[in-house]
Amino acid sequence: MEIRVNGKLRSVPDDGGTPLLWVLRDTLKLTGTKFGCGIAQCGACTVLVDGQPIRSCITPVESVGTSPVTTIEGLSGREADAIRAAWTSIDVPQCGYCQSGQIVSATALLSGVRNPDDPEIDSAMAGNICRCGTYSRIRAAIKSAAASLSTPA
Structure with missing residues (x-):
């Protein structure tokens, strides 16, 4: 196959x-x-x-x-770069185990919604569990990445 x-x-x-x-x-x-x-x-x-x-x-x-x-290894493009930069800047991960799934989901969100509000973020990230509870940092990183995408490249 x-x-x-x-x-x-x-x-x-x-x-x-x-x-x-x-x-x-x-x-x-x-x-x-x-x-x-x-x-x-x-x-x-x-x-x-x-x-x-x-x-x-x-x-x-x-x-x-x-x-x-x-x-996660093949994730590329402006949205992926913005998410990675925000993740690093905000220090999102603690243990890091969930982060590949979180980053993939967040990148998909920003690929479709340029400036997501809290309910859109919640909906897109639903089912991505962070056992360390870094949800507020994840949300902040998504918003930061979205803001960086609104500035000209």
Whole structure:
């Protein structure tokens, strides 16, 4: 089977029912995407498929086909750069385990909504659990990134 990950078409020997998470981590050695709960409740395994955040722990690899999959390793562009800069500037992570899923979800949000309000942030980030409770810093980083995107490049 072939899947397109981070811009490259890759051949993988995995069974079609294998969760995308394990294909990414075990077969393709892209370990930035984390295993948290295995039931799509924590968000640590979030990746983008066709630009939309999905939980890779419950997504069979066959359901992806050759739609573009973007992991934290392949996240790029103005929104991703703004999110990373804000994350660093505001010191968002504590343990960091959830951060790849948080960053992927936040980048997807800013790709669609340039200046999100609190309810839009809450909706986009729902299901991304931070066991350290850095939600206020996550929200502040998203707002900071959005503000930086409103200035000319």
